[in-house]
Every structure is written in C-alpha cells, then in structure tokens.
Amino acid sequence: MMFLSRVWLGLRTGGHGRRIIVWAKIMLSLSLLGLLLLYVNWSEIPYYLQAISPLTLGTVFFLLILQFPISTLKWKQSLEIHHLHYSFGFLQKVLCIGFFINNFLPTMIGGDGYRILKTIPRNGFKSRAVSAVLLERLIGFSVLMILGLVGGLFALTDNQSYIVNYYVGASLLLGASGIALLLAVRRGAFSSLARRVTKMQKMKILTTNIDHIRRDSKRLWTIILVSALFQGIAIAVIYLLFISVGAERVLAKCALIGAIAGIASILPISINGIGVAEGSFVFAAHELGIDFDQAIVVAFLLRILVLPLSVICGLVYLADTHHWRSTHRP
Numbered sequence: 001m002m003f004l005s006r007v008w009l010g011l012r013t014g015g016h017g018r019r020i021i022v023w024a025k026i027m028l029s030l031s032l033l034g035l036l037l038l039y040v041n042w043s044e045i046p047y048y049l050q051a052i053s054p055l056t057l058g059t060v061f062f063l064l065i066l067q068f069p070i071s072t073l074k075w076k077q078s079l080e081i082h083h084l085h086y087s088f089g090f091l092q093k094v095l096c097i098g099f100f101i102n103n104f105l106p107t108m109i110g111g112d113g114y115r116i117l118k119t120i121p122r123n124g125f126k127s128r129a130v131s132a133v134l135l136e137r138l139i140g141f142s143v144l145m146i147l148g149l150v151g152g153l154f155a156l157t158d159n160q161s162y163i164v165n166y167y168v169g170a171s172l173l174l175g176a177s178g179i180a181l182l183l184a185v186r187r188g189a190f191s192s193l194a195r196r197v198t199k200m201q202k203m204k205i206l207t208t209n210i211d212h213i214r215r216d217s218k219r220l221w222t223i224i225l226v227s228a229l230f231q232g233i234a235i236a237v238i239y240l241l242f243i244s245v246g247a248e249r250v251l252a253k254c255a256l257i258g259a260i261a262g263i264a265s266i267l268p269i270s271i272n273g274i275g276v277a278e279g280s281f282v283f284a285a286h287e288l289g290i291d292f293d294q295a296i297v298v299a300f301l302l303r304i305l306v307l308p309l310s311v312i313c314g315l316v317y318l319a320d321t322h323h324w325r326s327t328h329r330p
Helices: 002-013 016-038 045-051 053-081 089-102 109-118 128-153 162-186 191-199 201-214 217-244 253-266 278-288 292-327
Strands: none
Touching: 002 053, 002 201, 016 278, 045 292, 053 128, 053 217, 053 292, 089 109, 089 292, 109 128, 128 162, 128 201, 128 217, 128 253, 162 253, 162 278, 217 253, 217 292, 253 278, 278 292
16 A cells, blocks of 8 residues: 555645645535435435346446456557557556545545556656546547437437537537637648647657557547447446436436536546536436436446445555565565
8 A cells, every 4th residue: 555655645744735625625525415415305215226126236337347448448559559568457457446546545646647657658758658548538538528419419309408408509519619620730720830839849749649649540449439338338327227217218318417427527626526426417317307316316326336346446456565565575
C-alpha cells in the first residue's frame, strides 16, 4: 500500500485548500444521495428488489466484469498508436488497480493518473502515456454521446420532454460543428496556423502525438469499435435492470439516460461522480417517463454491483504490492 499511503499522506499534508476541495466533494456527494433518498417511497422498494431475479443480477455482474478486458483492449490499442507496447496482462492489472483507486480513495490523482504513471516511457516523449489515456477517453466519450443521440432520436417519437429536445439539439449542433471543423482542416483552412505551431519547440510534443494518431487509422478504428462495444454493454446493463423492475419500452431511453449520467459523472465536483451520477440518472429517467422509485433502485444497484469488483481490484493491488516488496527486499 505504499502508493496509496503516499497519496493519502499528500492529501493530509498537501495544503489547506486541497483538503477543503476534497471534503467539499465528499459533502456534495453525501448531500445529493441524501436528497434522492428523501423522496423515495420506501414501501415500493422491497417489491422492486424482489422482482430482480438472481439470474439477472448474475448476468449484469458478468457484463460488468466483461467490461474490464474490453477497456484494457482499447487502452492497449491507444498505447500502441503512440508506440508504447505493454502486455495485455500488465495493462489489465494496472487498469484494475486504477478502478480500485477511483472507487475507494478520495484523492486528486485518480485511476487515470495511476495508469499514466505506470505506462510513462523511459525514452522519447513521456507525454505519450498521457495522450494515450486522453485519446481513449475522448473516443469513449464521443461514442457515448452518439449512442445517447440515437436513443434520444428514438425517444422523441413517444416523449417530448425538454431533456430529450435539449440533448438531441445540443448533440446535433456539436456534431455538425465538429464535421465542419474537420472539413475545414482537410481543405487547408488552418494550414498557415499549423505551420507556425509546428515550428514552436514547446508544441513539438503535441504535434508529435497528433502525428502518431493520424498515421495509425487501423488502430484508431479498432478503438472506436471496441468503445462502441463497451458502451453497448453499459446500455445493456441498464436495460436489464430496468426491465427487471417492470419498466417498459426503455431500450432507447437507456442509451440516453446512460449518456446523460456519463456526462454528469465526469464533472469534477464529487468523489468518483457519487451522487452526481445517481442524481442525473434518476432525473433523466423520471423526465423520460420512468417511475422515480424504479430509477432509484436501478441507479443504486449499478453503484452497489461495482463495489465487489472494486474490492477484488484492491486485493490485486495488495498482492502486487506484496510481490514488489518481496522482490525488492534489501
């Protein structure tokens, strides 16, 4: 636990401002969770929980486990785009430990920071490890938004909620702007600016990483397809839980709900998105016509079901730390 101990010690001694930020995030998470629970109809909760069969829970848990190797695969492809080559087993272990850090430590570093630290190359630009994680995250986020847009377009046929209209409108506008920018770049609209930027020594790191990405379209498309599979599984998990508690015609809505909750959870205002993710999830579901208590059950089950996985990843970290100490003992 040397790394975790240093992180926590840094949090304790890293300044009054940092401690205030962390505790503010913790308080916000607890406040949002408390606010949600305040409006729960507790007499309905046992009924919904009993409706979820062990087979459904087992299937959902299996799908959550399946996301680990899929996530490792897209990270590995992103690293290889940047000419960084690590074994799948090593990356799977690092990603698992990062998942544990995200869920159990209120730190500023996070799982992505741990992944970057473990894959920083000894030679060449060290920023390649950062760029690899950013590329994977950006593609995953883009795929999530696109799937949410598809779900939103289908949801428009039977639900005219303002949340659907806003999401679809904003996504179409953002997508159109991105396509227009891409076409402008390909036609050389920013060629003079690009030449000036490439001549700047401080921008050489950025331009080199961009060149790595541009030259490996095969791996780039692999990341996109694997990200689509990852997000598809996430939508399937939400869908299985919703139909288990009696919600109907929710497949398209699940894509939109997952996108909205995913966007909200990346906001750095709470610990691992706790409270923010659940609040946005329940709010979006309720606006789409799903019963509030059904949404509460599904949102909290999603959080609870990842806890055993986090514990397992914590054990992986303990085993890895023990092995490192035994092999580096003086």
